[in-house]
Every structure is written in structure tokens, then in C-alpha cells.
Amino acid sequence: MGSIGCSNQLKGKFNKQMNVLLTGAFGNIGTYTLTELFKRGYQVSAFDLNSRANKRQALRFGRKLKIFWGDIRNPQDIQKAVASQDVVIHLAAVIPHLSATGINSEDRPELAEAVNVGGTRNVIEAILSQEHPARLILGSSLHVFGRTQRLLPPRRVSDPVSPVEHYAHHKVQMEQMVRTSPLVWSIFRFAAALPIRLIIDPGMFNVPLDNRIEYVHSKDVAIALSNALECDQVWGRTLLIGGGQNCQFYYRDLMKQILGAAGMREFPERAFTKEEFSTDWLDTEESQRLLNYQQRTLTDYVSEMRSKLGGLRYIVRMLQPLIARWLLKRSPYFK
Numbered sequence: 001m002g003s004i005g006c007s008n009q010l011k012g013k014f015n016k017q018m019n020v021l022l023t024g025a026f027g028n029i030g031t032y033t034l035t036e037l038f039k040r041g042y043q044v045s046a047f048d049l050n051s052r053a054n055k056r057q058a059l060r061f062g063r064k065l066k067i068f069w070g071d072i073r074n075p076q077d078i079q080k081a082v083a084s085q086d087v088v089i090h091l092a093a094v095i096p097h098l099s100a101t102g103i104n105s106e107d108r109p110e111l112a113e114a115v116n117v118g119g120t121r122n123v124i125e126a127i128l129s130q131e132h133p134a135r136l137i138l139g140s141s142l143h144v145f146g147r148t149q150r151l152l153p154p155r156r157v158s159d160p161v162s163p164v165e166h167y168a169h170h171k172v173q174m175e176q177m178v179r180t181s182p183l184v185w186s187i188f189r190f191a192a193a194l195p196i197r198l199i200i201d202p203g204m205f206n207v208p209l210d211n212r213i214e215y216v217h218s219k220d221v222a223i224a225l226s227n228a229l230e231c232d233q234v235w236g237r238t239l240l241i242g243g244g245q246n247c248q249f250y251y252r253d254l255m256k257q258i259l260g261a262a263g264m265r266e267f268p269e270r271a272f273t274k275e276e277f278s279t280d281w282l283d284t285e286e287s288q289r290l291l292n293y294q295q296r297t298l299t300d301y302v303s304e305m306r307s308k309l310g311g312l313r314y315i316v317r318m319l320q321p322l323i324a325r326w327l328l329k330r331s332p333y334f335k
Contacts, residue, residue, distance in 0.1 A: 121177060
């Protein structure tokens, strides 16, 4: 793991005896964070929807994990979960294409707002109702910066927000609620943390090939979140969490590697939009100094993807023409 760059690390209760609640615990980042927290001996609880997919994920952790099944839109559900917690890591959200593993925020904006904005409000109010309110780490996104390709990179925390998508507007509201609350808080804006699974989705065409994008491995995000629990310098700060300079790509280069790992060829440029997308390269110098989390690159992701797919890659390669035809028909830009 390496040493953390904080001058002061939290001692006593704010170490291994800390009670930590993770919302959205069985999502992409959540499952890696649960694993990392357990590895370090924290007292971990999970909050998530009682779905079949989440129950399958929960089986990995056995009885050692205390689970609160519920709907974050229901104040009573989250109220039970935050009781006696020292830190709440709030990751529960409905997210957009590329990162989405379920409902897409841009297809269901009203539901997404109820979960993202309303759910965050419920988390804050539930924490504040406790005799000893927990500290709160909010998972946010680089999407809040909006379309920034005309600007010189990298994006910095001091840059203004200019949200475009519903999801980004939600994140800006969530951040504002957290900052103006009486809680002890920290906000982590994540770069693109892609799930290690085969997701063949026409949403890939919604990013122009010359768009800057920063990747961060989900395991490294988990390290950053876990290290934050031992670093008192994160509180009251917004930090950018990305993979660093070795994980900064143009979208065409990112897609080439990911498609290759899945056994697919590249798609023609005219299948992709020309309208810029809300991603960019990030200045992660401060977050890396404090949290020392940047351990992996896209090469690790590609290797893990190949390993996970196994023989399925050869089936995908055989079916490449059919899959490509199906995807291209669903690209609104391909003429």
C-alpha cells in the first residue's frame, strides 16, 4: 500500500475500531472498497438495494459484513444504517453511460435525481440526527466540470463547475448540500472508473474520439477512500481522484485497448459523436500526496479484463461482424 502523505494520521478510534458505513456498497467502486476496508480490519457495514445482483455480490463477504438492505430514497431506511457509525462513505447513485452497471441517469432523470439528490439529503439528515454525527465522504465526479476540451488541461479543484448532464447537475447539488451542512466532510471527484466486465453498449459512441479522458482503476479508488480514513488532512477538502499522468488518454486510445481486450476491432470514426463530452485530464498531485493510491494503469485493467473473459474473447472475436453491425445500427451518428 505504501505510506500516506499526511503529516497527521488519525489514531485511536479513528483507526481499526472505526465503524464505517458504505452506501452503494455493491456497485463497481463499492465492492472494491468493501474488500479494502475488510483487509485493514475496519468494522464495516453496507447499505444497498435488496436486488438479486446485489445479493450475489454480498455472498462474497459472508457473515462478517453487516448489511442494511433498503432504498436510499426512504429516510427511515438510511436512518437505521447510520446509527453508531463513525464515517459514512456515500457512493450510492444512479450514474450515466460508460460507468453505468444498471439504470442510466440520463434515461431516467427523475429517478436519478430522487436517488442522487434526495438520497444525499436523507444521508445528511440521518447523520445529523445522531448524538455523535459521523464524518461523511461523498463520491462525486469529474463530470461536474462540464465540457472543457477548449481549455488547457488538467482540470483543478479550483476550476468552476459547469454541469451538462442530469448526473453532473445532481453531483453539483450533492456537493453543495454537503459543503453547507454542519458535518465534517470530504468530497472525492472520481475520474472514469470502468467496471471490469464486458459491457457492449451503444453509449460508447457518445464520446468523440479526440476527447481527453482520465482513467482510474476501481481498486485504486478503494485505496484512496480507505487511506482517507487514516488522514485528517482530507476533511473539509475536495479532492480529484484519477489515475495520474499514465492514465490520461484520448478516447480513441482508451477504446482501442478496451475493445482489443474484449476481442473486438475498432469502430469507424463516423460512428462517434463530434460533440465534446464531460471528461478531461485531472490534476491529482494533491490527492496522490495525501493518499498515495495510484498503483495501477489501464494496462492492469486490460489484463484483468482478458483474464475475466477467458475463452469468451474468442467467441466475441468470431461474432465480431454481427456485434459490430448491431452496435453501429444503434449509433445515432453512423450514416
